[in-house]
Amino acid sequence: MSTLINAAPEEGAVNESRHEFDAKARTQGQIVLRRFLRHKLAMASVGVLVLLVLIAFIGPLFMSYSYDDTSSGPYLRPSGEHLLGTTQVGKDMLALLMRGTQYSLQIALIVAVVSTLIGVVFGSVAGYLRGATETVLMRVVDLLMIVPQIAVAAILVKGLSGSWTTVAIVLALFGWMSIARITRGETLSLSQREFVEAARALGASTPQIIFRHLVPNMIGSITVNATLSCATAVLAEAALSFIGLGVQLPDTSLGVVVQExxxxxxxxxxxxxGPFLVIVLISLAINFIGDGLRDAFDPRQTKVRA
Known part of the structure; x- marks a missing residue:
């Protein structure tokens, strides 16, 4: 009996040691992925977002009516033929909603990519070089942050073509400042670490240190901020288009559909x-995905364990 009693703790210690060994054997990327996959709200949001993307881009292939087909009667009620009815000019609302979702998602993606690239470059260069370079770059950021961005964006879009690509570029040019400030703060901290000193000692150039050593170590915050920029872009585009200063016909977006x-x-x-709920779903899904990524990348999080 005593032998069995003594064996139990030893077996538990072996299992614990094996668990610790397995945890150490996993790479950082695997640990982050496991944390993210165990974040239930984030995974549900991924499912919702993937479903919306599939409906927007693949759904039109199975539709009987195109988004610009006006052959149906005006203001038809929802039916088996027109699931969301028709608009004032006889367009199928579901087909128009799919088309608007396509443009809104593309605008959000462009804004996220462009604003993140600009913000990361500005912030990392300012944080690493410091001195006069940091002062000049961050004063530019501070100046742009006090500009009424939506008003200026509306003026620029109205004065230009008003196409969806123009809206995306203009929103991106006004959406990178907060990313630059966050990146600068992280760069100031990371630039004092030993691996940066080692890179300098080995003769690495400034661009190599910034883009090969510093930026990869900020991938967590960069990814999270990119998702938040994406969600913000959806709402900003919808707001501009709703007041008639965003995407202009013949292009369309969810904001244009709501405005009409x-x-x-x-x-x-x-x-x-219909279009209003799609805007809300996209924004919420992207924000929850960003929360999941933040929890997965932050090693201090204890809610979702690897």
């Missing part, structure tokens, strides 16, 4: 709530 049908909120609510 908001007067039907009482009499034909499905024409308004």
């Amino acid at each position: 049908n908001y007067t039907q909120l009482i009499t034909r609510p499905w024409l308004f709530w």
Whole structure:
């Protein structure tokens, strides 16, 4: 009996040691992935976002009507033929909603990529070089942050073509400042670490230190901020288009669809709530994915264990 009693703790210690060994054997990327996959809200949001993307880009292949087909009657009620009814000019609302989602997602993606690239370059260069370079670059960031961004973006879009690509570029040019400030702060901290000193001692140039050593070590915060920029871009584009200063016809977006049908909120609510709910779903899904990525990359998190 005593032998069995003594064997139990030893077996438990062996299992614990094996667990620790397995945890050490996993790479940092595997640990981050496991944390993210165990974040239930983030995974549900990934599913919702993937579903919306599939509906937007593959759904039109199975539609009987194109988004610009006006052969149907105006303001038809939802039916088996037109699941969300038709608009004032006879367009199928579901087909138009899919088209608007395509453009809104593309705008959000471009804004996230461009603003993240600009912000990371500005912030990392300012944080590493310091001195006069940091002062000049960060004063430019401070100046741009006090500019009424939505108003200036609206003026620029209105004065230019008003295409969806123009809206995306303009929003990106006004969405990188916060990323630059966060990146600068992280760079100031990382530039004092031993691996940076070692790179300098080995003769690495400034661009090599910044883009090969510093930026890869900030990938967590960069990824999280990119997702937040994506969600912000969806809302910003919708706001600009709703007031008629965003995407212009013949291009469309979710904001344009809402703007064209908001007067039907009482009499034909499905024409308004359809695109409105898609905007909300996209923004919430991307924000929750960003929360999941933040929890996965932050080693101090204890809610989701590897």
